[in-house]
Amino acid sequence: MKTIFITGLTLLTSFLTWLKPAEPETKTIPVCHGNDMSALAADPNFAMLHANPRSFTYRGAGDMVKFSTPDGQSANGFLLKAKKPSDKWLLVYQEWWGLNDNIKQEAEKYYNDLDNVNVLAVDMYDGKVATQREDAMKYMQAADRNRLQSIMKGAIAYAGPKAQFASVGWCFGGMLSLQSAMLAGKQAKGCVMYYGRPEQDVEKLKTLETDVLGIFGSKDKGITVESVKQFEENMAKAGEKVEIKLYDADHAFANPSNPGFDKVAAEDAYKRSLAYLKNRLKA
Template sequence: MKIVFITGVSFFMSLFSMLVPKKEETKIPLCHSAGNDMSAMAADPAFQRLHIAPLSFIYKGAGEMIKFSTPDGQQANGFLLKAKKPSDKWLLVYQEWWGLNDNIKQQSEAFYNDLKDVNVLAVDMYDGKVATEPSEAGKLMQGADKNRLSSIMKGAIAYAGPKAEFASVGWCFGGMLSLQSAMLEGKQAKGCVMYYGRPEQDVEKLKTLETDVLGIFGSQDKGISPESVKQFEENMQKAGEKVTVKMYDAGHGFANPSNPVYNKEAAADAYKLALNYLKGKLSA
């Protein structure tokens, strides 16, 4: 994620925001979209305020960092928890906008321990960079190149091999990527969980899904509004795809234990829901 896209539209929007008095913002219509839209959203102070700096946390557990090749001729990184028994079952884990930090590693290990006999690969979408402050994360996401994102995901899929069966999970920025990953996995896709990530609204793209989707959202989320989630449900229906949505009375990032706005009760229920879904998709 290294290229910043600047368009006449985004420049005009920025100029407009400086010239027009700014009212108190209650809703951000789009969150974590790819390409230019993502750059614009990442630069928005109101958007950044939805992401409080995570509490300090150091992961001390199993797993190892690996490298794999990507179709664009580069290499990418991942945090791998390999199944104790040979397995073609894989869970791809996608980071929040902070990067592949220790919280994501801990969440990966939780799924690894509870799923059993499943390879868990947390994919590094920032090529080694990790943010600890919203402004840092905004800069990293502003520099996101959708082609590089796609190449990293394709590289992770290829690393697992042609016989692999995939499910994916991600939070926030990673929730969007989890859905995109499922589309790239083709017939190898068996399941997809997206926590409060920006839904794909293009019906034609949604038609390429070979799996159903579990969407976990917050009714108080000002980035991913309930209205946009409803639109996603309608578009999935138009595409002939199945989506199950669970809406919690919580805000953006409620499932992250390192987030000061962590909602323990909602997070626990969401994890149970996601785990049971993934067990059903990745069962032997």
């Protein structure tokens, strides 16, 4: 009798378990632009954070320039030169799409709102620009870490040894903005990173000669709130200053060509970044 009861109870438990709705699958996306960028770029979950950008054609000022890089090659940039001679420079770093017309427009926006600052949007893909996420995945997978560093060093050298730098970038470029600030050493005066992968190595963060403004989205599944908090903690351990602003928004919320553009959050973030950059690039 006891055996029959246990068997019946087991069958009932199994039946109730079968009736219970399945828990939704939780997909973990690696931290945006993590240590292995190639593997991350191949992750379809990561790619889905990026809606294909709306078509946009830039019709403003500025010129494409070429500069030498330490690896014996050359690189490109989109330059908006200060109206009067100036040692103040803003380096602008692209999203994973490449140096497209949207980035040129963002560069011009900072150029118009800052006081006599040279603005250089750096081409990190050597001329390649994606309009579809599938192409952006390929370009980011192919981005060689050494080449990226060489391009940043070339841009810094192009501005000259007396240049004072601030940097800004979004997503892939947010990560590069922080790396660029470390490469610029004592020439670095400011760094703005929009939802890019934070450097978490405390020893590397100790090399920063500037504070950092970090702008993130609390709904971002690529750059989690936890990873941002870890960045804050590691900056404190490194003895560095960082200001973090979290918006109730998704990844790439500040890109006006993004169908998921959050106008209110983007405008506030821009005002915050502009005030920061004006303070760091004072005459």
